[in-house]
Amino acid sequence: MDKQSTTKLIKKKAQEIGFDLVGITPALPHKDLPFFDQWIQQGRDASMTYLQRRRDDRADPRRLLENAKSIICCGMNYYGGEPKSIECDDPERGWISRYAWGDDYHDIVLAKLKELEDFIRQEIDETAELKAYVDTGPILERSYAASAGLGWIGKNTLLINRQQGSYFFIGEILCSLDLAPDTPETDHCGHCQLCIDHCPTDAIAPYELDSNRCIAYLTIEHRGDIATEFHEAIGQHVVGCDICQEVCPWNKAPALSQEPRFKPREGLLHPRLSELAQLDETAFREKFRKSPIKRVKAAGLQRNTAIVQKNQQKPRNAGES
Ligand code: B12
Structure with a gap:
């Protein structure tokens, strides 16, 4: 052939x-x-x-x-x-990044x-x-x-x-097979910079992300306390962040996934903060078996949930999203 x-x-x-x-x-x-x-x-x-x-x-x-x-x-x-994080404003609930549902x-x-x-x-x-x-x-x-x-x-x-x-x-x-290569796609971002403008922690410069400021990094990969300067900007994010994708015009109506196993597990879309706060080591391990959330670890989820609970108790300013 x-x-x-x-x-x-x-x-x-x-x-x-x-x-x-x-x-x-x-x-x-x-x-x-x-x-x-x-x-x-x-x-x-x-x-x-x-x-x-x-x-x-x-x-x-x-x-x-x-x-x-x-x-x-x-x-x-x-x-x-499913809806986006920016479409949820119930103070009893937080947001888990879409990839982790x-x-x-x-x-x-x-x-x-x-x-x-x-x-x-x-x-x-x-x-x-x-x-x-x-x-x-x-x-x-x-x-x-x-x-x-x-x-x-x-x-x-x-x-x-x-x-x-x-x-x-x-x-x-x-x-090891020599296959026919494809041609790269061209950049279609144009003058748009919604992702940069909407990032709550200013983590993005064009084509470059500073993990030190990225909510996905802070809530998933970072161990230990999160610097207080980021607490408010973390908003409702208990695991990961999708804002730079949610505001992207190319994600307005993308094709739908064919994989049912990526559908949200019960309670993970807009999770109740009080339920997350109650999870001890054993309950965390049980709940997030075979889930990407296990990487956050029980202590990380507790830490993030406490920050979000504090944020959700604050009165919201008019016009704030
Ligand atoms: C470390 C890591 C992270 C870190 C750092 C992210 C980052 N932007 O680098 C953190 C924890 C923050 C993270 C977050 C997320 N991640 Co992540 N992550 C990775 C990982 C393991 C390595 C990425 C890496 O090497 N970063 C270093 C930088 C320099 O590389 P890069 O951003 O990929 O940039 C390349 C190009 O853009 C280019 N480049 C860089 N700068 C410039 C500048 C110019 C001008 C040009 C032309 C090119 C160019 O060169 C770079 C080197 O190849 C990859 C898996 C992998 N092995 O690649 C997944 C991966 C990138 N992550 C993924 C996902 C899904 C996420 C999240 C959406 C999860 C979430 N919702 O919380 C977020 C998205 C945040 C974001 N805006 O990137 C997917 C991305 C899928 C996609 N469609 O792009 C990957 C590919 C995993 C996978 N196999 O699916 N992630």
Whole structure:
């Protein structure tokens, strides 16, 4: 089978498996690596030192799979059409970021990538060398996915697709087969800077995010107390933040997810603060088994909930959203 036909077959299978986006890019060092290095040098990674630890592996995907020639980049939409955080103003309730409502995307996306790997070995080339990653590998996922034509990197730093918006996860397979590459999408942010204007902590400069100020970082990754200067700006966010995506015009009416396991688990869309505050270690572990929220840890959720409860008790100013 020629390169074009093989590529077409793999893409068709990826879509059958449930990926909303699929594209190919060569497994070579990426031109965006200097941005990553600069970001780290400026300390934008905050306490996420794991990012720099495997910097050299990030520099070249062939360090992860020696014979890699192509990267099969896949996107999986998690948008279910539910309301946005900025549409909830019940003071008894908080907001959990959309990506964290359902089952853990690492497991779901990885299982689908494994299914695609099996197909490649069984139907195309049994000697193909393949290695799949979702989020946790030392790979510049957004940069490779952008090169594979899945979308463009927006000013809010998310990968945005014209049909899917930005509420999609990225996973990829490093592959020893030489596949036909796609062409990258062009930037469609234009003069818009709603994400920058609406970020409550001023964490975003065009195409660059400072994790030290990002509510997603502070509420999910940061351990220990959160600096008081951010408490008020955290607003109702108990886990993660979606504001820079919610105000994005490309997320006004994106395609809907085909994956029922991303639907909100009971009580997670606009969660009751009093219920979250009651969760001890055991109850937390039980409630968030196989959920991305487990990364926040029980102590983190308690800390965040206390901040939000304090915020929700304050009288709101007229005209405030
Ligand atoms: C660390 C991390 C975070 C950190 C830092 C985020 C950040 N913007 O860097 C924190 C905890 C804040 C975070 C938050 C979120 N994350 Co996160 N995160 C990651 C992780 C593990 C690494 C990202 C990274 O390397 N950052 C370093 C910076 C420099 O890289 P980058 O932002 O990707 O930028 C690249 C390009 O934009 C380009 N570039 C950078 N600057 C410039 C400037 C110019 C001019 C140009 C042309 C290019 C360019 O080069 C960079 C290197 O490749 C990735 C998985 C992965 N392995 O990539 C997931 C990932 C980026 N996260 C994801 C998600 C879903 C989220 C959240 C939406 C979760 C939430 N709601 O709380 C938020 C979104 C916040 C945001 N605006 O980014 C998805 C994004 C999917 C998408 N459609 O874009 C990823 C890809 C995970 C996945 N596999 O699906 N995340």
